[in-house]
Amino acid sequence: GAVVSQHPSRVICKSGTSVKIECRSLDFQATTMFWYRQFPKQSLMLMATSNEGSKATYEQGVEKDKFLINHASLTLSTLTVTSAHPEDSSFYICSVGSGGTEAFFGQGTRLTVV
């Protein structure tokens, strides 16, 4: 399966600042990547579908201007949380769709906004 690396694994930032999370597909060229968010003791919710070379597709209720996604190459997608607030504190995890059916996940990023 595909190997997906996510960085950083943990980040603490001040309220009002922006944070960038990277998702790299190390051994697979990914035209599509997915970003999920998981609040404490809750399930994972899809935030957006990242498409290489084009705009991301956001799920309903996810602010595209707040969660900026860039998928500039077949191996890298980035999620930038802009003007972060404490309510954005969450576990963010990306996945790569391999062959259209199975997903391979990164290790996740624990974001804490103080």
Add this chain to the structure above:
Amino acid sequence: AQSVTQPDIHITVSEGASLELRCNYSYGATPYLFWYVQSPGQGLQLLLKYFSGDTLVQGIKGFEAEFKRSQSSFNLRKPSVHWSDAAEYFCAVSDSWGKLQFGAGTQVVVTP
């Protein structure tokens, strides 16, 4: 629209006892079904998956799941749990592009 239901939020099981986690799905076509496990503060690990073929699927760590189309279910089982099986378990359904919809999860606690 596809959906996944895990009716049990929390299950407590004794070490050595059997475990069954329930999962029901709603999907228009033949679903791609998955079970993932998540330890506290960790990412997701794939336990097993079903795409087609044999409806009894064997996974890692001694887990298995059975796809029952008539019941729209994909329940996860393990004959004898170990203390290390304490974790959160997620059932998920995927469309053809690898986009997953997860159930709410079942927290498994293993007692001595």
